[in-house]
Amino acid sequence: MSDDRQAKAFPVSWDQFHRDARALAWRLAAAGPFVGIVCITRGGLVPAAIVARELGLRLIETVCIASYHDYKTQGDMEVLKPIAERVTGAAGPNGQGLLVIDDLVDTGSTARMVREMLPKAHFATVYAKPLGRVLIDTFVTEVSQDTWIYFPWDMGLSFQPPIRDGVA
Numbered sequence: 394m395s396d397d398r399q400a401k402a403f404p405v406s407w408d409q410f411h412r413d414a415r416a417l418a419w420r421l422a423a424a425g426p427f428v429g430i431v432c433i434t435r436g437g438l439v440p441a442a443i444v445a446r447e448l449g450l451r452l453i454e455t456v457c458i459a460s461y462h463d464y465k466t467q468g469d470m471e472v473l474k475p476i477a478e479r480v481t482g483a484a485g486p487n488g489q490g491l492l493v494i495d496d497l498v499d500t501g502s503t504a505r506m507v508r509e510m511l512p513k514a515h516f517a518t519v520y521a522k523p524l525g526r527v528l529i530d531t532f533v534t535e536v537s538q539d540t541w542i543y544f545p546w547d548m549g550l551s552f553q554p555p556i557r558d559g560v561a
């Protein structure tokens with residue numbers, strides 16, 4: 394989503410993210426068991442840590458994919474690091490028993506690419522937009538396609554001018 398005129402901002406605090414990632418873990422507890430996690434970097438690292446703690450999983454792998462090279466603009470997908478054979482070897486055929494985690498699915502391009510690597514894995518995200526949600530087995534909150542989610546690791550506290558100062 395790159396049209397700023399339509400974009401709705403959805404800022405997520407650390408507290409909120411922790412609650413939502415825990416809610417994801419509750420849902421995944423009923424969908425497992427899983428032999429390990431493959432998190433899609435970088436956004437998947439934080440929810441993967443929370444879910445791994447809740448589900449007692451210690452085999453954690455990354456698949457490193459870059460696509461949004463500029464803020465809000467998706468470019469060519471690049472796999473910077475594939476999934477280690479040692480991890481796929483611990484799972485069933487085609488990734489059966491592996492849990493793939495990302496922070497969100499938007500257009501679905503990232504999830505689609507990882508799905509090709511692990512067709513039978515269970516895909517989970519904390520947030521989902523309509524275009525990509527069909528690719529995800531478990532998610533917590535759906536937001537509209539014209540929403541931009543701001544994660545707590547992308548934000549900081551800043552001064553807000555009093556409302557009165559903005560009133561003409």
Ligand SMILES: O=P(O)(O)OC[C@H]1O[C@H](OP(=O)(O)OP(=O)(O)O)[C@H](O)[C@@H]1O
Binds near residue numbers: 498
């Ligand atoms: O469904 P899509 O349209 O593919 O978009 C979703 C992906 O975009 C973001 O990652 P990004 O590529 O920005 O990299 P990052 O996780 O390193 O921030 C997000 O973390 C997802 O991985």
Ligand SMILES: Nc1nc2[nH]cnc2c(=O)[nH]1
Binds near residue numbers: 394
């Ligand atoms: N932070 C963030 N990254 C994204 N990548 C694709 N969609 C989004 C989004 O809504 N927020």
Ligand SMILES: [Mg+2]
Binds near residue numbers: 495
């Ligand atoms: Mg990402």
